[in-house]
Amino acid sequence: MARFVLLLLITGTFPLAADDPPNIVMIVADDLGYADLHCQGAPYPTPHLDSLAAAGTRLTDFYVAQPVCTASRAGFLTGCYPNRVSLQGALNHTSRNGIHPDEQLLPELLRQRGYATALIGKWHLGTAPDFHPLKHGFDQYFGIPYSNDNSRYHPVLSAEMPPLPLYDGLQVVERDPDQSQFTRRFTERAVSFMQQHARRPFFLYVPHVMPHVPIFASEAFRGRSGAGLYGDVVQELDWSVGEILRTLEALQLQQNTIVILFSDNGAWLSYGEHAGSNRPFREGKLTVFEGGVRVPCLMSWPGRIPAGRVCAEPVISLDLLPTLLKYSGIRQPDRPVDGLPICDVLEGVPNAKAPHEALYFWAGDELQAVRSGRWKLHLPHPYITTLAEPGRNGKPSGWGSARAKAITQSGIDGIASRHGGRIEQLPLSLFDLQTDPGEQHNVAREHPEIVARLTGLADRMRRDLGDSLTGIQGTGVRPAGLAAEP
Numbered sequence: 141m142a143r144f145v146l147l148l149l150i151t152g153t154f155p156l157a158a159d160d161p162p163n164i165v166m167i168v169a170d171d172l173g174y175a176d177l178h179c180q181g182a183p184y185p186t187p188h189l190d191s192l193a194a195a196g197t198r199l200t201d202f203y204v205a206q207p208v209c210t211a212s213r214a215g216f217l218t219g220c221y222p223n224r225v226s227l228q229g230a231l232n233h234t235s236r237n238g239i240h241p242d243e244q245l246l247p248e249l250l251r252q253r254g255y256a257t258a259l260i261g262k263w264h265l266g267t268a269p270d271f272h273p274l275k276h277g278f279d280q281y282f283g284i285p286y287s288n289d290n291s292r293y294h295p296v297l298s299a300e301m302p303p304l305p306l307y308d309g310l311q312v313v314e315r316d317p318d319q320s321q322f323t324r325r326f327t328e329r330a331v332s333f334m335q336q337h338a339r340r341p342f343f344l345y346v347p348h349v350m351p352h353v354p355i356f357a358s359e360a361f362r363g364r365s366g367a368g369l370y371g372d373v374v375q376e377l378d379w380s381v382g383e384i385l386r387t388l389e390a391l392q393l394q395q396n397t398i399v400i401l402f403s404d405n406g407a408w409l410s411y412g413e414h415a416g417s418n419r420p421f422r423e424g425k426l427t428v429f430e431g432g433v434r435v436p437c438l439m440s441w442p443g444r445i446p447a448g449r450v451c452a453e454p455v456i457s458l459d460l461l462p463t464l465l466k467y468s469g470i471r472q473p474d475r476p477v478d479g480l481p482i483c484d485v486l487e488g489v490p491n492a493k494a495p496h497e498a499l500y501f502w503a504g505d506e507l508q509a510v511r512s513g514r515w516k517l518h519l520p521h522p523y524i525t526t527l528a529e530p531g532r533n534g535k536p537s538g539w540g541s542a543r544a545k546a547i548t549q550s551g552i553d554g555i556a557s558r559h560g561g562r563i564e565q566l567p568l569s570l571f572d573l574q575t576d577p578g579e580q581h582n583v584a585r586e587h588p589e590i591v592a593r594l595t596g597l598a599d600r601m602r603r604d605l606g607d608s609l610t611g612i613q614g615t616g617v618r619p620a621g622l623a624a625e626p
Contacts, residue, residue, distance in 0.1 A: 160341075160396065161253055161341045161467070161468040162468065163397040164343045164468075165384060165388070165398070166345045166346070167380075167399070167400065167402075168213075168261075168345075168401075169401070169403045169404070170350060170352035170404055171403065171404070171408050171415070173416025173431075174406060174421060174434060174435060174436055175417040175419040175420075177193070178190055183367055184366060184367040185375070186375065186378040187378065188378045188381045188385060192401060192440055195442070196399070196441065196447060197438070197439050197440075197450070197488070198437070198438055198449070199455065200451065201451075201453060201454040202436075202456070203455070203499055203511075204404060204457045205221055205433075205456060206228065206229075206502055206503065206504075207405040207406060207424075207425050207432030208426060208503075209264050209287055209404055210228075210229060211227055211230070212404040212457070214227035214239065215456075215457055216458060216460050218246075218477065219473075220478050221458065221502070223502050223505060223614065224616060224617060226617060226620035227265065228502065228504045228505055229504055230264070231264060231267065233286060233301070236622055236623045236625075237266065237620040237621060237622055238621045239265040239620070239621055241621055245276050246277070246461050246464065246465075247259075248276060249461075250277070253468050256341070256343070257277055257345070258330075258342070258344050259345050260282050260330050260346050260347075261349060262284055262287065263284070263285050263347075264287065267285045267286065268623030269623075270621060271621060271623070274309065280333060281307055281308075282329045283306070284349065287352055288322075289352065289354060291316060292304075292316060293354040295411075295534055303316045304317070319356040321358060322348075322356070323348060323379075323380050324376075326380070327383050327384070331384065334387050341468075344384075346380075346384070351373045351415075352408075353411050353414050353534060356373070357376050360376075370413065370414055394442060397441070398445075399440045399441070402435050402436060402457065403436055404435075405425045405432060405433065405435065406434070406435060407431070409424040409431070409526045410531055410536040411534070411536055412531030412536075413530065413533075414531060414533075415531065418430075421578060421579070422580070424526070426503070426524050427524060428502075428503055428508045429523070429579055430578075439486060444487055446487070451485065451486075453482075453494040455485060455496075456479065456499050458479030459479040459480055461479050462479045462481045463479075463481045463483055463486070466483055467483065498510050498594070500598070502605075503521070505606060507598060507601065507602055507606075507609065508521040508609075510597055510601075511573070512593070514573055515570060516571045517569070517595065517598070518570075519568060520609075521565075521566055521609060522563050524562070525562060525563075525564050567582075568591070570584040603615060
């Protein structure tokens with residue numbers, strides 16, 4: 141006992157006991173840009189996000205697995221590249237596929253250690269009953285099954301959309317709910333969950349709907365930021381983070397709670413004033429340029445994750461699952477995962493390095509880029525770039541043009557048409573992210589040895605997870621779940 145008291149007096153923190161796993165709060169914004177936090181350049185204040193950054197570590201080189209909703213979430217909830225679990229792209233109300241019942245999601249694994257689990261916000265891993273969150277590790281679910289534009293508010297396809305369902309558990313409790321109340325309602329439910337489970341370990345997953353278009357702020361925040369509706373929306377998210385942090389403090393849980401905040405992908409630039417900023421990076425959502433896959437990320441755990449630190453080691457959202465399992469004393473799943481523990485990196489252990497030789501980026505089933513250290517190789521691929529005309533009033537750029545009206549097209553052309561973009565072709569390109577984070581200067585000719593090394597890594601990964609650009613079928617791909625015909 142004397143040693144325990146001495147440790148407490150010296151460090152100001154409690155040691156983590158083997159039978160005392162940490163609480164985990166994971167807050168995921170939808171389409172939040174890299175520069176949408178004041179501590180990363182936003183022109184409006186975000187005091188609670190900034191305080192979270194000050195209390196913990198800001199990861200400047202944190203990536204998601206794909207620059208789109210479903211694939212990104214499949215990645216960090218399974219610890220696998222989305223292509224391994226066959227959930228590329230984004231599902232909608234017509235999708236029959238979803239997360240396979242054999243996949244072990246983070247909440248399912250945490251429940252083995254007695255965690256209470258809740259999903260409050262957007263699910264997006266399948267809409268059929270077999271894919272329901274309560275069948276995949278969550279004790280509580282309050283939210284929507286897919287993106288909020290899959291509704292009468294869709295900027296292009298509103299006439300074709302059914303009413304947006306709001307679930308409470310297994311039941312649809314509202315249709316086309318007031319979206320301006322989403323952030324407030326999700327926050328209130330999150331606070332209630334923490335209060336109910338303060339005496340046992342919990343995993344609280346809050347995948348906010350905002351600031352995915354269409355964007356809405358409640359009356360209390362409209363006009364508050366001085367930066368338009370988008371700024372108001374982000375400030376309401378900042379308030380939500382503040383309420384969660386305040387509740388942890390009131391319940392005296394902050395010392396043994398890991399708080400993680402990041403975005404599912406970069407800002408959706410074609411929506412102009414209704415989109416955020418990915419400065420200083422190139423492009424945004426739907427591309428594997430840095431603006432699409434490098435996202436804001438803050439992590440806090442008093443006494444374990446250093447306060448006020450900035451970490452530039454390249455890590456990926458897939459690493460969260462094995463890291464959180466290690467902190468919680470839970471064995472890894474029997475099935476292969478792609479993420480690796482990053483405990484030493486998070487805790488600031490001297491000379492700790494990111495554990496991956498390389499990070500790989502697909503768009504759909506196309507392997508498009510590889511990052512290794514300071515180098516990022518783009519393999520030749522098409523990509524969607526934003527039209528010069530900015531989006532206005534919730535409509536994407538180029539709305540009303542002949543191309544934007546061609547909404548029946550499929551594939552990448554159809555996506556570009558619906559969301560105000562055009563297709564460009566990128567040649568083989570090597571970028572030095574240390575000197576050129578905006579990916580503007582192709583130095584492939586100057587560094588043929590680096591191109592050869594990264595191409596070899598890409599070839600190895602193609603054989604594992606496939607690549608439609610080269611026609612290679614991966615041997616390590618597992619099937620998605622498939623719902624029966626209605």
